[in-house]
Amino acid sequence: MVKIVGIGGSxxxxxQSQLALNLAALRVRSLGAEVEVLDLRxxxxxxxxxxxxxxxxxxxxxxxxxxxxxDGLILATPEYHGSVSGVLKNALDLMSFxxxxxxxxxxxxxxxxxxxxxxxNDLRVxxxxxxxxxxxxxxxxxxAWKAFDANGxxxxxxxxxxxxxxxxxxxxxxxxxxxxx
Amino acid sequence: MVKIVGIGGSxxxxxQSQLALNLAALRVRSLGAEVEVLDLRxxxxxxxxxxxxxxxxxxxxxxxxxxxxxDGLILATPEYHGSVSGVLKNALDLMSFxxxxxxxxxxxxxxxxxxxxxxxNDLRVxxxxxxxxxxxxxxxxxxAWKAFDANGxxxxxxxxxxxxxxxxxxxxxxxxxxxxx
Amino acid sequence: MVKIVGIGGSxxxxxQSQLALNLAALRVRSLGAEVEVLDLRxxxxxxxxxxxxxxxxxxxxxxxxxxxxxDGLILATPEYHGSVSGVLKNALDLMSFxxxxxxxxxxxxxxxxxxxxxxxNDLRVxxxxxxxxxxxxxxxxxxAWKAFDANGxxxxxxxxxxxxxxxxxxxxxxxxxxxxx
Amino acid sequence: MVKIVGIGGSxxxxxQSQLALNLAALRVRSLGAEVEVLDLRxxxxxxxxxxxxxxxxxxxxxxxxxxxxxDGLILATPEYHGSVSGVLKNALDLMSFxxxxxxxxxxxxxxxxxxxxxxxNDLRVxxxxxxxxxxxxxxxxxxAWKAFDANGxxxxxxxxxxxxxxxxxxxxxxxxxxxxx
Numbered sequence: 001m002v003k004i005v006g007i008g009g010s011x012x013x014x015x016q017s018q019l020a021l022n023l024a025a026l027r028v029r030s031l032g033a034e035v036e037v038l039d040l041r042x043x044x045x046x047x048x049x050x051x052x053x054x055x056x057x058x059x060x061x062x063x064x065x066x067x068x069x070x071d072g073l074i075l076a077t078p079e080y081h082g083s084v085s086g087v088l089k090n091a092l093d094l095m096s097f098x099x100x101x102x103x104x105x106x107x108x109x110x111x112x113x114x115x116x117x118x119x120x121n122d123l124r125v126x127x128x129x130x131x132x133x134x135x136x137x138x139x140x141x142x143x144a145w146k147a148f149d150a151n152g153x154x155x156x157x158x159x160x161x162x163x164x165x166x167x168x169x170x171x172x173x174x175x176x177x178x179x180x181x
Numbered sequence: 182m183v184k185i186v187g188i189g190g191s192x193x194x195x196x197q198s199q200l201a202l203n204l205a206a207l208r209v210r211s212l213g214a215e216v217e218v219l220d221l222r223x224x225x226x227x228x229x230x231x232x233x234x235x236x237x238x239x240x241x242x243x244x245x246x247x248x249x250x251x252d253g254l255i256l257a258t259p260e261y262h263g264s265v266s267g268v269l270k271n272a273l274d275l276m277s278f279x280x281x282x283x284x285x286x287x288x289x290x291x292x293x294x295x296x297x298x299x300x301x302n303d304l305r306v307x308x309x310x311x312x313x314x315x316x317x318x319x320x321x322x323x324x325a326w327k328a329f330d331a332n333g334x335x336x337x338x339x340x341x342x343x344x345x346x347x348x349x350x351x352x353x354x355x356x357x358x359x360x361x362x
Numbered sequence: 363m364v365k366i367v368g369i370g371g372s373x374x375x376x377x378q379s380q381l382a383l384n385l386a387a388l389r390v391r392s393l394g395a396e397v398e399v400l401d402l403r404x405x406x407x408x409x410x411x412x413x414x415x416x417x418x419x420x421x422x423x424x425x426x427x428x429x430x431x432x433d434g435l436i437l438a439t440p441e442y443h444g445s446v447s448g449v450l451k452n453a454l455d456l457m458s459f460x461x462x463x464x465x466x467x468x469x470x471x472x473x474x475x476x477x478x479x480x481x482x483n484d485l486r487v488x489x490x491x492x493x494x495x496x497x498x499x500x501x502x503x504x505x506a507w508k509a510f511d512a513n514g515x516x517x518x519x520x521x522x523x524x525x526x527x528x529x530x531x532x533x534x535x536x537x538x539x540x541x542x543x
Numbered sequence: 544m545v546k547i548v549g550i551g552g553s554x555x556x557x558x559q560s561q562l563a564l565n566l567a568a569l570r571v572r573s574l575g576a577e578v579e580v581l582d583l584r585x586x587x588x589x590x591x592x593x594x595x596x597x598x599x600x601x602x603x604x605x606x607x608x609x610x611x612x613x614d615g616l617i618l619a620t621p622e623y624h625g626s627v628s629g630v631l632k633n634a635l636d637l638m639s640f641x642x643x644x645x646x647x648x649x650x651x652x653x654x655x656x657x658x659x660x661x662x663x664n665d666l667r668v669x670x671x672x673x674x675x676x677x678x679x680x681x682x683x684x685x686x687a688w689k690a691f692d693a694n695g696x697x698x699x700x701x702x703x704x705x706x707x708x709x710x711x712x713x714x715x716x717x718x719x720x721x722x723x724x
Contacts, residue, residue, distance in 0.1 A: 011230035047228075047268050048261070049192035080229070082310030082479075083303060084264075086271025087228050093261045093268075114477055114504075117444075118310070121480065121668050122264060122303050128667065129263030129299070131679045136671050142476075176719040263660075295658055295685075298625075302661065305490065306483050312498045317490050323657075357538040373592035409590075409630050410623070411554035442591070442636045444672030445627075445665060449590050449636075452629025480672070484626060484665050491625030491661070 002174040004028050005070040006037040007063075009077035009088025010110075013041075016144040017110040019152045021076035024108060024139075027167035028074070033174075036066055040087060048093035060094055067099040072174035073132070076108040079119040079140075084109075084126070092126065100130035104174040106166055107138045115142025133177055137162075137169040183355040185209050186251040187218040188244075190258035190269025191291075194222070197325040198291040200333045202257035205289060205320075208348035209255070214355075217247055221268060229274035241275055248280040253355035254313070257289040260300040260321075265290075265307070273307065281311040285355040287347055289320045296323025314358055318343075318350040364536040366390050367432040368399040369425075371439035371450025372472075375403070378506040379472040381514045383438035386470060386501075389529035390436070395536075398428055402449060410455035422456055429461040434536035435494070438470040441481040441502075446471075446488070454488065462492040466536040468528055470501045477504025495539055499524075499531045545717040547571050548613040549580040550606075552620035552631025553653075556584070559687040560653040562695045564619035567651060567682075570710035571617070576717075579609055583630060591636035603637055610642040615717035616675070619651040622662040622683075627652075627669070635669065643673040647717040649709055651682045658685025676720055680705075680712040 008021040018039065025035045043059040054060040067073065077084045092100070105127050109119040117140050124134045139162055141147050147154060154160040189202040199220065206216045224240040235241040248254065258265045273281070286308050290300040298321050305315045320343055322328050328335060335341040370383040380401065387397045405421040416422040429435065439446045454462070467489050471481040479502050486496045501524055503509050509516060516522040551564040561582065568578045586602040597603040610616065620627045635643070648670050652662040660683050667677045682705055684690050690697060697703040 011228055015231075047192055047271070048266070050196075078231075080270075080274045081307050083270065083307045085229070086267045086269070086274045088267070089261075089264065089270050090228070090267025093266060116477075116479055118306060118479060118483065121483070124667065124671065125299060125664050126262050126264045128677075128679050128681070133679060134671075136674045136676060138671070173720065177716065297658075297660055299660060299664065302487050302664070305486065309486065309496075309498050309500070314498060315490075317493045317495060319490070354539065358535065373590055377593075409554055409633070410628070412558075412621075442632075443669050445632065445669045447591070447636060448629045448631070448633025450629070451623075451626065451632050452590070455623045455629045480668060487661060488624050488626045 001032055001034060002071045002171060002178060003034045003069060004072045004074060004170065004174065005066050006035060006074035006076065007088065007091060008040060009085040011041050011087055016148060017076045017078045017108065019148050020108050020110055020141060021074060022152065023154065024074050024076070024163055024167060027163050028171055031167055031171045033171050038063055038066060040091060045091060045094060048090055063091065064095055064099050067095060070103065071178040072104040072170055074106050074108065074170070075123055076110070077119050077123065079109045079111045079116065082118040083122045084119045097130055100132050102179045103132045104170065104177050105132050105134045106170040107134060110141045110144040112144060113142065115140045135169050135173055137166045139163065139166055182213055182215060183252045183352060183359060184215045184250060185253045185255060185351065185355065186247050187216060187255040187257065188269065188272060189221060190266040192222050192268055197329060198257045198259045198289065200329050201289050201291055201322060202255060203333065204335065205255050205257070205344055205348060208344050209352055212348055212352045214352050219244055219247060221272060226272060226275060229271055244272065245276055245280050248276060251284065252359040253285040253351055255287050255289065255351070256304055257291070258300050258304065260290045260292045260297065263299040264303045265300045278311055281313050283360045284313045285351065285358050286313050286315045287318065287351040288315060291322045291325040293326060294323065296321045316350045316354050318347045320344065320347055363394055363396060364433045364533060364540060365396045365431060366434045366436060366532065366536065367428050368397060368436040368438065369450065369453060370402060371447040373403050373449055378510060379438045379440045379470065381510050382470050382472055382501070382503060383436060384514065385516065386436050386525055386529060389525050390533055393529055393533045395533050400425055400428060402453060407453060407456060410452055425453065426457055426461050429457060432465065433540040434466040434532055436468050436470065436532070437485055438472070439481050439485065441471045441473045441478065444480040445484045446481045459492055462494050464541045465494045466532065466539050467494050467496045468499065468532040469496060472503045472506040474507060475504065477502045497531050497535055499528045501525065501528055544575060544577060545614045545714060545721060546577045546612060547615045547617060547713065547717065548609050549578060549617035549619065550631065550634060551583060552628040554584050554630055559691060560619045560621045560651065562691050563651050563653055563682070563684060564617060565695065566697065567617050567619070567706055567710060570706050571714055574710055574714045576714050581606055581609060583634060588634060588637060591633055606634065607638055607642050610638060613646065614721040615647040615713055617649050617651065617713070618666055619653070620662050620666065622652045622654045622659065625661045626665045627662045640673055643675050645722045646675045647713065647720050648675050648677045649680065649713040650677060653684045653687040655688060656685065658683045678712050678716055680709045682706065682709055
């Protein structure tokens with residue numbers, strides 16, 4: 001069985017990218033995968049300053065361990081200024097090839113405005129840089145403020161179906177590609 | 182006379198992107214421009230959480246004010262994982278169209294490995310997103326650990342000349358394009 | 363007065379990117395600029411094979427001359443497979459720094475599906491590579507099949523206004539930035 | 544056994560991207576895969592004009608058939624103006640999801656100047672757009688004019704090793720990911 005770690009790139013209390021991440025996690029879990037969601041709002045991470053170890057911030061080691069032990073990743077980012085959030089990029093900067101290489105990754109972005117794939121494109125190249133896989137299925141949710149109901153469920157059936165395909169591809173391709181396999 | 186603000190995206194004590202930024206600032210200043218360098222290592226910025234105001238972090242307001250009053254920007258980033266550093270992206274996320282639109286921007290990236298323009302490309306699209314100008318002249322310093330001498334001067338004449346062209350273009354095009362002009 | 367050359371990247375008889383290009387040309391002309399539209403459907407260009415001269419294809423020299431004498435450019439591309447069309451990229455490949463450097467460029471893309479800025483991002487980096495300027499204003503027309511009426515006019519007022527802003531910025535910034543100025 | 548099709552994006556007689564493609568093809572073949580190289584210099588392809596069929600250009604159908612029957616692809620492009628060549632992009636534009644989806648793809652770029660990954664980044668996003676896989680291993684050959692000896696062999700051992708890793712990853716991941724599998 002595959003292990004997937006999800007990381008959300010928003011610190012907003014009512015973050016829609018966290019909603020999207022949780023939804024993707026649910027779908028992935030329902031396919032039998034083990035899923036751990038790292039909620040950066042609950043963690044205390046420093047800005048990356050190029051140091052290797054961060055003894056004052058035990059959450060760095062916790063995040064690194066979780067990712068190192070995973071087979072795959074879900075990265076969900078709000079699109080800020082046409083790219084990945086600094087919060088998520090900084091979390092990635094705190095890790096290295098040791099944790100990130102060979103992971104099979106699925107990407108989600110969430111925007112206030114019209115749908116767009118800039119943040120997803122940047123993340124795709126970033127994850128390649130650390131020698132990870134990125135699945136072709138990706139999800140960009142435009143006008144995210146009207147995508148979810150009060151319970152965090154998707155209002156649009158087609159989008160919901162896209163999450164199903166995303167989860168299925170992530171689990172199946174992680175099974176095929178993971179290092180140990 | 183034009184006002185330029187420089188922001189460096191590394192928190193490392195011996196940061197080469199800060200060296201590169203300071204060098205560019207010197208060249209720009211020698212052309213008669215007023216230059217202020219915001220050293221994020223000396224500032225206390227929070228992670229962007231989507232809030233508009235950050236009363237506990239007066240450096241947010243200080244950065245916003247400095248950028249709002251500038252005509253142009255120099256952004257210098259280390260290339261981490263094939264893109265802009267999370268530190269710099271987060272600083273940009275803390276600002277909005279109010280501060281960033283219409284600024285004339287010059288971009289610098291610094292890499293440990295072979296020269297590459299990924300971080301510069303991402304920054305170019307990010308700055309367009311906030312409706313800023315980005316000058317065609319850009320500087321990517323590969324193998325940065327051997328680019329500077331002990332006094333922070335460039336060892337390569339061609340690279341030094343590139344800084345001159347960068348500074349000249351930034352000052353001249355800011356004079357031509359700035360909003361007030 | 364500034365001279366602008368427009369190039370459209372579609373060879374389709376009923377091309378919507380050509381409609382968009384013609385519309386932008388009209389708006390730019392109404393601001394007093396001289397505009398020449400190069401319709402690649404009417405021209406006979408070869409595939410770029412790395413040769414410098416193409417004596418059998420006089421349209422290469424014609425295109426190069428028109429672009430060399432221009433101060434600014436409008437590039438309009440259909441978004442094929444999430445990027446610029448091969449037709450337009452090949453036309454650019456047939457030119458070099460001699461023609462393209464320092465041109466002030468405005469970018470338009472046209473898509474059948476949902477709006478997206480991939481082709482515009484790629485073109486922005488391509489034009490920087492040849493040391494051209496690209497204005498921050500850019501236009502991506504999604505679901506282009508319902509954007510125009512039978513006379514080639516825009517059905518959406520906001521989009522029409524965007525063309526006005528695009529034309530105004532292109533003309534004004536070309537006046538400010540052009541080499542001769 | 545997997546079937547791989549290679550397509551080179553240069554029409555130059557002494558093309559180094561064709562050399563690189565042939566070399567990659569050899570390494571892939573030596574791992575037991577079936578490899579067919581489509582040399583666009585020997586084929587007669589039209590510019591893509593949005594038509595579905597090209598009865599006057601039988602090479603379109605030939606290329607489509609070869610790609611449709613393949614499990615994986617090698618795309619080798621010269622980097623022109625900081626992106627994929629128009630020649631290669633046009634060849635891709637002549638195909639669609641029918642041929643390109645689900646293919647496992649390896650990317651190579653060749654530059655006259657300093658190594659860079661712009662063309663590879665653009666190709667990565669393009670291939671994702673058509674729902675193909677792109678392997679993390681990629682090859683950018685800078686200063687390609689001094690990369691090969693007179694027999695088309697690589698002069699640099701590290702680069703040669705990179706071709707080995709590229710070939711190994713392409714064959715192994717195609718075995719794991721191909722649709723039929």
